[in-house]
Amino acid sequence: MKPNVLIIGAGGVAQVTAHKCAQWAAEFGALHMASRTRAKADAIAEGIRAKGLEAVITTHALDAMDSAAVAELIRATEAGIVINVGSAFINMTVLQGCIDTGAAYIDTAIHEDPGKVCETPPWYANYEWQRREACEAAGVTAILGAGFDPGVVNAYARLAEDEYFDKIDSIDIVDINAGSHGRWFATNFDPEINFREFTGAVYSWQGGEWRENEMFEVGREWDLPVVGKQTAYLSGHDEVHSLSARYKDADVRFWMGFGPHYINVFTVLKNLGLLSEQPVTTAEGQQVVPLKLVKAVLPDPASLAPDYTGKTCIGDLVKGTRDGKPGEVFIYNVADHKDAYNEVGSQGISYTAGVPPVAAAILIARGPWAVKRMANVEDLPARPFLELLGEMGLPTRVIDAEGDRAI
Template identity: 70%
Template sequence: MKKNVLIIGAGGVAQVVAHKCAQNNDVLGDIHVASRTVEKCREIVASVQEKKSLKVKGVIEAHALDAMDVAATKALIGRTDARIVINVGSPFVNMSVLSACIETGAAYIDTAIHEDPLKICENAPWYANYEWKRQEDCKKAGVTAILGAGFDPGVVNAYAKLAVDDYFDRVDSIDIIDVNAGSHGRYFATNFDPEINFREFTGRVMTWQDREWKTNKMFEVRQDWDLPVVGKSPTYLTGHDEIHSLSRHLDVPTIRFWMGFGDHYINVFTVLKNLGLLSEQPIKTAEGQEVVPLKVVKAVLPDPSSLAPDYTGKTCIGDLVKGVKDGKQREIFIYNIADHKQAYEEVGSQGISYTAGVPAVAAAMLIASGEWDVKTMANVEELPPRPFLDLLGRIGLPTRIREGENDQPLA
């Protein structure tokens, strides 16, 4: 049984992960939080202690770490005797942290695909550009590496696998829908790292349709959905991580991702983009200083973790799956509802961070117990979905299924 967790990152998701690991430290053992800004790690540790989140008496410590430094990361894994590393830092550090895990034998979990800071929207499938190239190395080293174990990617992958395995004889399409119907009360802010958030929407929109990659522009294709709890919601076709693994691992001809946006967000985003302020390429000011416009925008926007105290409302994220069962057309929506205020009261973070962080801890617990300790690299849909979804239901993210007028918890 693997024990002792090293959490890399110190943002809102890391705070959720630390609290949830603490709530389950009888299974996960010692907890260590590391990032370049050690003071943020100490604040997370203090939050866990203040809320008395530790289930049993145990270790929780903060560390300074540049996760781009493989040698330093290896050394910290060794000093902490961490057997599971949960990487919720910037996607820019994924491959460095993965390398450290392969070389030390620690299990690896992340919640988003690796990105090169100088490249946006690389060729599909995205995982093939970086992570999947290390799959054989993981297998040779006997290292478990679970990719994209947040909510989307992550839980929605498990929803897709569950639908394919248990609810359909043939799946024709999967539409992943992500709507945040909450309000943070600020003029403009992003729910997670602004740099990563904006990069997600400035490139091509790549989706899997009729067994091939289709390309659109951002905000080009709109679809309104009538969703549980949050009601009628406008969404836009968006490129996203999970499409790139699901298109390979599941025999489904059409897989798309839809994200909810309000008119205000779209207007501000459009102005910033048209002014060149979302560029990741450095420019020189009139004074000769070199700056990256996107990083300047990030610096002036609110820290996403600061939104949590005032956030109200709910999120709805799920998979609308269509296909055939017993010779008849079938349609189901597998989903979760999360509440921003409840998330803040429990762990001090808003609901977006909560939905990303809780699944990573569930994955860690399944590795610790051996159920997901597969000793190779895997995306979530390659693993048994039931243990994951059942565990999520117990630790804060229950699943529901709507079919026609029937809406009930996952049995």
């Protein structure tokens, strides 16, 4: 029997996830979508109908911060798989709802506490990993970080482990968005989550220990396929916190591309205190969280899609040895913003994040990833995931000693 699917969230990534579930509806039973504001889910469902897709998505209102309410909706929809593409603030309550009901769980980022920024590494150990035993006892499949980064880049590391190296020495994940949205300033996904990634310490795993830097302290130029030469900065990111556990003897770093304008605006906002997650009181006695105020005045990331042009390039440069000989591979994907908009009405950043959790759901439904325990993406076979993503619009390419080719 094919599992019913419940998608939680109704932002830009959720829109992609819902469209892909509808495109691949033959893999699933009934499709459901829930959001705190049901009208947002209704708008996505209507957009899917406007694309001529026959799949029906039933929408629901849900306070996903309430694990009992999550469990109640899972039971009401008889969902066998829950795809959490809402805010990272709801991970633990949605996960608990899945543990309580036996539904499989998929997310795309580490849980975040709204009152904390930049937690002690390894971040997963503070939250999701504490429920490993509960998942296994309940026989619940929980796939963590199944977006692109984290997610697909974790699978790239696993592919390098499985097919290229006996020993991995370093994993450098590079994320470049060479596109343009035409706005004076905007973030490509939830501004609150986006800024929280870069306001604290930058953690990397090097020399068998955690290293700490400041944001924009360490940068280097990368010459990448399609997007060419781009400057990227050492940044803290989710996947470093899990990959460092599997590849303890390797250096694991994450690099993200930023232009001078983004860095300048970010620096001004941070220095003014406008990126703080801590509430302040105005002269009128109103309590305001500065970061939430900044989020409120910036463009909705979903609104960027119609005008977005250009491409992204995200990949892993992995170095290691095989049969005692050193080597390196670059495993990557290039996505096009306009192609993403034409297909699902979203920009490329949302597209790369929203397709992979659907691939994970399909692999759970088919069986290969129905592991009945908690796992990060690198703990699972990579090739079936990457080959399926190629069919779904996110093809993987590899540059090695033999050239540049599809996997």
